Amino acid sequence: MTEPTTARPADQAVLVLEDGTRYEGRAYGARGRTLGEAVFATGMTGYQETLTDPSYAGQIVLMTAPHIGNTGMNDEDTESARIWVAGYIVRDPSRVVSNFRAKRSLDDDLESAGVVGIAGIDTRAVTRHIRSAGAMRAGIFSGADASLTAGEQLELVLGGAAMAGQNLSGTVSTTEPYTLPATGDRVGSVAVLDLGVKTSTLNFLAERGFDVHVLPQTASIEDVRALAPDALFFSNGPGDPSASDRHVELLRASLRDGLPYFGICFGNQLLGRALGFSTYKLPFGHRGINQPVLDVATGRVEITAHNHGFAVDAPIGEVSESAQGFGRVEVSHYDLNDNVVEGLNCLDIPAFSVQYHPESAAGPHDANYLFDRFRDLVIASKENGK
Known part of the structure; x- marks a missing residue:
């Protein structure tokens, strides 16, 4: 069941795309600001492999599957020594972890890795927008950065590097x-x-x-x-x-x-x-x-x-x-x-x-x-x- 979209000020977060489109939700993972290329991943499972895949460096990854995190995080399925995504977008993060191999929750690992995320937004709408307009620069703003004006947030996004031409x-x-x-x-x-x-x-x-x-x-x-x-x-x-x-x-x-x-x-x-x-x-x-x-x-x-x-x-x-x-x-x-x-x-x-x-x-x-x-x-x- 989707949780209410009304959030306490401290938990507010916003996803800002470079064309000015904004999606308001709640903070997930670390609080703060992150910039990168917004892309979507269609796997219904394997989020731990996605997060630790170095190929996702510099990208804010949106999961199209609506419910993410129910199997938690373990020490066996990582594809590298750390989480590489620049940011993370989910609709409904699991409120409980239920897997015999789980050592931690997804939220715990995102927070400890300093990965700024956002939850509670219509990920289907964002996916359809990216499919129409193309992958683009984006930013997630939460914590104190959620209080920046819309213009300030967009300016930061537009100041970020595009993926084309980057050697990472x-x-x-x-x-x-x-x-x-x-x-x-x-x-x-x-x-x-x-x-x-x-x-x-x-x-x-x-x-x-x-x-x-x-x-x-x-x-x-x-x-x-x-x-x-x-x-x-x-x-x-x-x-x-x-x-x-x-x-x-x-x-x-x-x-x-x-x-x-x-x-x-x-x-x-x-x-x-x-x-x-x-x-x-x-x-x-x-x-x-x-x-x-x-x-x-x-x-x-x-x-x-x-x-x-x-x-x-x-x-x-x-x-x-x-x-x-x-x-x-x-x-x-x-x-x-x-x-x-x-x-x-x-x-x-x-x-x-x-x-x-x-x-x-x-x-x-x-x-x-x-x-x-x-x-x-x-x-x-x-x-x-x-």
């Missing part, structure tokens, strides 16, 4: 390299460029028999070569791929070295750029765990988890020639909702990528086989090199 990899990446040993039958080693990598990604790679060498986003081609890895992996991450020229050059050098490559999400966009394609910003992006994607090779439709606001501009249904001299390339997957490119496959070099998240911990797991495909690619590449 340095914000979320590890600062020091580290290694996870293989937990399955060892097949080799993989260098992982951490652009905002999720814990489950590293675990899945280790389970496929890889010693996983995680490198900070500042790594150079010399750093990669010093490891003598059997393969290279670029992770998911936040920001605009057009602002990551250094990572593109690192990838091109690795592809010329003949390293097998697998990229997820941001790693897909960077492969597209390395091959010579451009990228562009989607109107409101894909975020959630229910996106239908067609695997062109098999005709199989996968229900997949997404979190991206940018996409690769590549032709669907034809084989292209890489403008950077890497041979033939095809779009391997595309979204059935809007025909957005969701995967690339190189036909003349050992490299492929997908835009969605096959490591999705909250589900679905339709695309988990891609880690097996990567393992097979590395094994075949090693055999062909002998």
